[in-house]
């Protein structure tokens with residue numbers, strides 16, 4: 283990679299010289315945090331967890347650029363989905379798995395919501411929550427990258443909580459989830475792709491749990507969900523975030539727990 287990277291339209295010479303004031307688009311904000319996470323947290327020789335989604339894709343892109351221009355060397359990466367694996371392969375990023383590299387130096391991923399107070403996350407909007415959690419829980423540093431629209435107070439009402447379940451008896455499992463004491467009042471809806479249930483990379487289904495108010499006790503909710511036979515994993519990522527890089531109209535900020 284050799285060309286200049288304009289982190290927003292405001293920093294591009296044509297915008298500055300013409301005195302234009304333009305708001306960065308949401309994609310530009312995602313690019314800013316994706317690039318910053320790699321620039322600031324990835325060092326040569328590291329094992330890197332690669333997240334999934336439109337924001338994480340910018341981090342993967344940046345990693346590919348810095349490997350190609352020689353800024354970074356001896357990186358090996360672990361993708362969290364088939365989509366990310368294909369993107370990384372296309373960029374020539376060397377890949378491995380947790381089976382041979384169980385200790386990850388840094389993982390970088392987006393989120394659907396981030397709780398302002400605790401940096402607890404809801405993830406899985408893109409359907410990759412199981413592989414994301416398996417990989418990211420192994421990382422010494424887990425860097426979350428979001429635009430400011432993802433910041434919220436509490437978890438639950440702002441984005442439906444995805445829960446990965448097995449296909450067998452999925453209607454029964456869906457009802458069991460809905461009836462959990464700490465998820466009281468939630469509506470669990472089987473995720474569809476057209477007229478068929480959405481199928482994850484692990485050949486499972488997802489139910490999205492809708493809440494009117496924040497989940498009172500996310501730790502208890504997570505424990506109850508994992509206790510349902512047939513639930514594989516849930517999208518609450520609690521106590522995992524090392525740092526959250528947030529891009530907004532006033533610039534980039536970094537929050538730590």
Ligand SMILES: O=C(CO)[C@H](O)[C@H](O)COP(=O)(O)O
Nearest residue numbers: 335336337392406407408410
């Ligand atoms: O959890 C995820 C995928 O399972 C993504 O990180 C989450 O959905 C955010 O995606 P995007 O950056 O496209 O908004």
